[in-house]
Amino acid sequence: MQFLNFEKHIADLEGKVKELTGLDLVGEKSENNDNEISKLKEKIGGLIKKTYEKLSPWQITLVARHPERPHFIDYLDILVSDFQILSGDRSFSEDRAVIAGIGTFHSRSVMIIGQEKGFDTDSRLKHNFGMVKPEGFRKIARLLKLADKFGLPIITFVDTAGAYPGIGAEERGQAEAIAQCIKTSLEVKVPFISVIIGEGGSGGALALATSDKVLMLQNSIYSVISPEGCASILWRDNDKAEEAAESLGLTANFLKNKGVIDTIIAEPTGGAHRDHHSTIRNVYDAILQELNELINISPDDLLLKRQEKFLRYGRI
Amino acid sequence: MSWLSKFVKPKIHALVKKIEVPNNLWVKCLGCEQMVYNKDLKETYSVCPTCGFHLRLSSTDRMDWILDEGTHREIEISDVVFDPLKFKDKKKYSDRIKEAKSKSNQNDAIFLRSGTIGGQKAVVAVMDFEFMGGSMGSAVGEGIITAAEKAIDINSALVIFTSSGGARMQEGIFSLMQLPRTIIAVNKLKDENIPYIVVLTDPTTGGVTASFAMLGDVTFAEPGALIGFAGPRVIQSTVRETLPEGFQTAEYIYEHGMVDEVVPRSKLKLKIANVIRHLSNNNVGNSARA
Ligand SMILES: [Zn+2]
Numbered sequence: 230m231q232f233l234n235f236e237k238h239i240a241d242l243e244g245k246v247k248e249l250t251g252l253d254l255v256g257e258k259s260e261n262n263d264n265e266i267s268k269l270k271e272k273i274g275g276l277i278k279k280t281y282e283k284l285s286p287w288q289i290t291l292v293a294r295h296p297e298r299p300h301f302i303d304y305l306d307i308l309v310s311d312f313q314i315l316s317g318d319r320s321f322s323e324d325r326a327v328i329a330g331i332g333t334f335h336s337r338s339v340m341i342i343g344q345e346k347g348f349d350t351d352s353r354l355k356h357n358f359g360m361v362k363p364e365g366f367r368k369i370a371r372l373l374k375l376a377d378k379f380g381l382p383i384i385t386f387v388d389t390a391g392a393y394p395g396i397g398a399e400e401r402g403q404a405e406a407i408a409q410c411i412k413t414s415l416e417v418k419v420p421f422i423s424v425i426i427g428e429g430g431s432g433g434a435l436a437l438a439t440s441d442k443v444l445m446l447q448n449s450i451y452s453v454i455s456p457e458g459c460a461s462i463l464w465r466d467n468d469k470a471e472e473a474a475e476s477l478g479l480t481a482n483f484l485k486n487k488g489v490i491d492t493i494i495a496e497p498t499g500g501a502h503r504d505h506h507s508t509i510r511n512v513y514d515a516i517l518q519e520l521n522e523l524i525n526i527s528p529d530d531l532l533l534k535r536q537e538k539f540l541r542y543g544r545i
Numbered sequence: 546m547s548w549l550s551k552f553v554k555p556k557i558h559a560l561v562k563k564i565e566v567p568n569n570l571w572v573k574c575l576g577c578e579q580m581v582y583n584k585d586l587k588e589t590y591s592v593c594p595t596c597g598f599h600l601r602l603s604s605t606d607r608m609d610w611i612l613d614e615g616t617h618r619e620i621e622i623s624d625v626v627f628d629p630l631k632f633k634d635k636k637k638y639s640d641r642i643k644e645a646k647s648k649s650n651q652n653d654a655i656f657l658r659s660g661t662i663g664g665q666k667a668v669v670a671v672m673d674f675e676f677m678g679g680s681m682g683s684a685v686g687e688g689i690i691t692a693a694e695k696a697i698d699i700n701s702a703l704v705i706f707t708s709s710g711g712a713r714m715q716e717g718i719f720s721l722m723q724l725p726r727t728i729i730a731v732n733k734l735k736d737e738n739i740p741y742i743v744v745l746t747d748p749t750t751g752g753v754t755a756s757f758a759m760l761g762d763v764t765f766a767e768p769g770a771l772i773g774f775a776g777p778r779v780i781q782s783t784v785r786e787t788l789p790e791g792f793q794t795a796e797y798i799y800e801h802g803m804v805d806e807v808v809p810r811s812k813l814k815l816k817i818a819n820v821i822r823h824l825s826n827n828n829v830g831n832s833a834r835a
Contacts, residue, residue: 394776394779394784403774403775404754404773407755411728452721464634476632477717478718539722542686542723543626543682543722544626
């Protein structure tokens with residue numbers, strides 16, 4: 230596993246455990262070693278717990294971006310059955326930064342859409358690191374309308390550094406594509422739930438999160454700009470990302486307090502990347518609970534409430 | 546205070562003023578690099594008489610120009626949550642706002658009036674790039690919503706002149722939430738068949754483009770204006786190749802189908818009035834649809 234820079238003390242102990250386990254393997258097995266290993270493991274557990282109890286906003290940013298965190302495809306795999314992928318914007322191309330389709334979630338047909346960053350060099354290139362282009366946003370808008378037409382609840386998974394900043398993306402109307410995506414989100418009359426599972430980067434994230442209920446994993450982030458971007462603009466110093474993260478209020482706790490998100494989903498001790506299974510389980514429970522509430526609301530009320538919720542932000 | 550300082554101080558003031566005045570008489574045109582007489586620019590609404598370059602027009606000058614004389618009516622924007630994050634970078638956000646307010650005499654980066662444009666009823670919103678880069682926070686969002694509500698209320702068109710560097714970072718997630726807010730305002734206009742015209746002026750980038758600015762019924766852009774979602778520097782550092790000639794200018798995005806027409810300032814008023822007239826005529830089936 231990849232350790233983050235604030236986990237050095239944990240990494241050191243894990244290294245020792247590995248060393249001792251290695252001795253075991255070459256035949257120098259001894260009761261002393263076993264004792265030592267279990268003691269160390271206990272210590273590691275304590276350290277992880279202590280470290281993760283009070284992560285700073287910057288540390289949370291690093292956890293949110295951890296490459297071994299469960300990705301959208303991991304959730305899709307476990308939470309959705311009978312999946313049929315739906316692709317393309319019908320006018321230019323397919324954008325694999327977004328994966329979308331219809332499938333069964335807890336015995337109910339749903340539209341499921343998520344950003345996928347990829348997990349190795351090949352897949353990262355294929356998915357463009359989860360940075361969506363105009364055609365991806367147009368695919369999303371198309372499928373939101375499809376869901377609305379057939380009364381399918383919408384579940385979205387957000388994990389992106391932001392919309393792709395490229396020449397072609399600008400030429401094909403990146404801004405307009407995002408605007409249309411948000412606009413469509415504010416028109417559909419079906420239950421709409423978003424889960425921020427890692428990075429919620431600006432407009433690229435919002436295009437999938439203008440929904441009835443916005444859920445956030447405990448160590449995910451949601452922000453108008455990356456701490457690095459903010460530091461370079463406001464501090465004119467890239468090294469001030471840590472301070473910027475502090476100022477921006479991008480953590481689940483902060484956003485929940487401000488009423489911008491609805492629910493925080495707990496992560497296992499040490500972060501989602503240490504235990505995919507429990508993380509996905511928690512996400513499943515949280516979605517199910519929200520969905521069960523939303524399906525009882527009439528389509529017109531659903532839309533009205535969604536609009537009222539978003540109109541509120543900034544009002545006294 | 547001694548009699549001396551009493552006497553000397555006004556003199557110094559007079560001297561300073563004297564130096565300032567000649568500087569204000571002439572402005573260097575960014576298009577042809579020639580010095581242009583400021584008085585001439587007032588008459589052309591900041592279009593260079595030599596080369597036709599469109600200099601930035603202050604929000605108050607723009608408002609004075611666009612609405613027919615004698616028809617101006619102020620529209621108030623309600624106060625919004627102030628400094629929701631208690632944000633601080635090198636400076637406190639609350640101090641930055643105070644500075645911007647006193648420098649510009651504006652409450653925030655947008656102001657509204659109603660009146661007529663070439664005889665056509667309109668609510669006009671003008672964004673102010675001088676006010677913290679025209680960045681969109683809750684106040685700008687509230688301005689767009691108020692403008693849309695007013696347009697519906699008095700049954701007139703809505704014309705928005707955009708000018709913005711993007712989101713008001715100091716308001717964090719609240720600045721991002723202005724995207725859906727302003728889009729709700731646009732949706733309301735559509736429900737009521739109110740014509741909505743956007744004029745993209747230099748520069749219009751970031752969150753404003755990813756919301757109300759790109760959703761006009763009719764969209765004009767001023768010549769040479771920088772218009773785009775991501776800033777050129779961010780794109781450059783991502784793609785690591787030379788940006789095409791004229792990239793993200795009004796003319797460039799026109800070629801790519803993003804706006805209806807690039808219109809010089811001298812013709813803008815007439816064109817806007819004409820569009821409002823066409824869209825608010827008693828067109829076929831309009832009353833049935835409303
Ligand atoms: Zn000139």
